[in-house]
Amino acid sequence: MSYSPTKSPLPFIKDLVSAFLMNTPSSNFLEESWNTHGQKEFLFSRSSHALRFLAKLRLDYSSKERISIWIPAYFCDESLLLLRNENVKIFFYPILDNGSPNIDEIQKKLNKENTPDLLLVTHFFGKVIDLKESIEFANSLNAWIVEDGAHLLKKNENLGFESDFLFYSPHKLIAVPDGSILLMNKKRLSHCNSNRFRSIYEEYIDNSTSNTGDLILWIIKRLMQKIGLRKRSKASLDIFKDINRESNEAFRGPRISILSLKLLSLFDDFDYECVRRKTNYIFWRKLFLDNELYGEEIFSLGKAECPYMFAIRFKDESELSRAIQIMNDKHIPVSSWPDLPKEVLAEDTCFKDSIDLKRQTIFLPIHSSLRSDQI
Numbered sequence: 001m002s003y004s005p006t007k008s009p010l011p012f013i014k015d016l017v018s019a020f021l022m023n024t025p026s027s028n029f030l031e032e033s034w035n036t037h038g039q040k041e042f043l044f045s046r047s048s049h050a051l052r053f054l055a056k057l058r059l060d061y062s063s064k065e066r067i068s069i070w071i072p073a074y075f076c077d078e079s080l081l082l083l084r085n086e087n088v089k090i091f092f093y094p095i096l097d098n099g100s101p102n103i104d105e106i107q108k109k110l111n112k113e114n115t116p117d118l119l120l121v122t123h124f125f126g127k128v129i130d131l132k133e134s135i136e137f138a139n140s141l142n143a144w145i146v147e148d149g150a151h152l153l154k155k156n157e158n159l160g161f162e163s164d165f166l167f168y169s170p171h172k173l174i175a176v177p178d179g180s181i182l183l184m185n186k187k188r189l190s191h192c193n194s195n196r197f198r199s200i201y202e203e204y205i206d207n208s209t210s211n212t213g214d215l216i217l218w219i220i221k222r223l224m225q226k227i228g229l230r231k232r233s234k235a236s237l238d239i240f241k242d243i244n245r246e247s248n249e250a251f252r253g254p255r256i257s258i259l260s261l262k263l264l265s266l267f268d269d270f271d272y273e274c275v276r277r278k279t280n281y282i283f284w285r286k287l288f289l290d291n292e293l294y295g296e297e298i299f300s301l302g303k304a305e306c307p308y309m310f311a312i313r314f315k316d317e318s319e320l321s322r323a324i325q326i327m328n329d330k331h332i333p334v335s336s337w338p339d340l341p342k343e344v345l346a347e348d349t350c351f352k353d354s355i356d357l358k359r360q361t362i363f364l365p366i367h368s369s370l371r372s373d374q375i
């Protein structure tokens, strides 16, 4: 059977066995790799839950009926489905080429009704953006600024100390079934009642549905992939169609699983993961060039300490189609940005850049379980 890479990293059997044998760790291990400045931690299964929880906190803190949240236009709508259950009004803003918010455009759209309570800024694809302008803007409006580190592997000294909140989604980069780490900046939010925040968290977590079925499925899938049983899906231009998903497919309950906590505590080879990701990234770059596929790398490797994925854009549809065909022939799983919010698609002039980015970019995995020497 020829090798074909998986979209997600695979766990080591020895780690799975250790996880089943060990006691549940306390969350102290998070300080090593994620919790830079001794921030307050809130753990979830997915960062979509962290986002919903943040809305709950701000609604409670501001005593407003409804709050306004500003989100980058290049954002997966599926990740907003939980947030939309709260009494929030979501506004979208265009991003610059490096992923930073286009503050000038936000300023132009600002009015009494949409003044942000929360401003979400995303460090896309592992590239940490400069927050200075966003912080000044959020401070001037008394908005909370939330750093979205869903595409970041671990902490870095520039993360989380200027903003109010920062979250990571380790399940996207490490072989764990679920896991989101939300950190609250105690210094900036020293005036808030942290006991109150904790009880809102407990209430959210306690009322949750169980993710046991998803966990069992995750283990079975990963074990099958480890022995070489892999789905070989063939992609086509259909992956770029604008389809809005109506539900979050997995990990609907907000509580982080004990298995993830254990596997996260066992994971310590961050440097190896980063090196492998960079090597695989460069491997894909070369493969495209060798096949005379001259696309534009978006959020390219550049200054990323640890890249999230290889993302390459083809403005010409026939080139996009040829790239997909070549990847299909090599059994390489390609994907697209999953979806965009309907509000973004409806404003196709204002958000043209994000819409084009979504319709013209393909993604390839670069995680450390990918064996470029076998492709």
Ligand SMILES: Cc1ncc(COP(=O)(O)O)c(C=O)c1O
Residues within 6 Å of the ligand: 045, 046, 047, 048, 049, 076, 079, 122, 148, 150, 151, 169, 179, 180
């Ligand atoms: C930039 C970004 N932020 C947040 C999320 C939500 O993360 P999670 O899958 O942990 O809910 C995603 C998910 O794809 C994402 O791409």
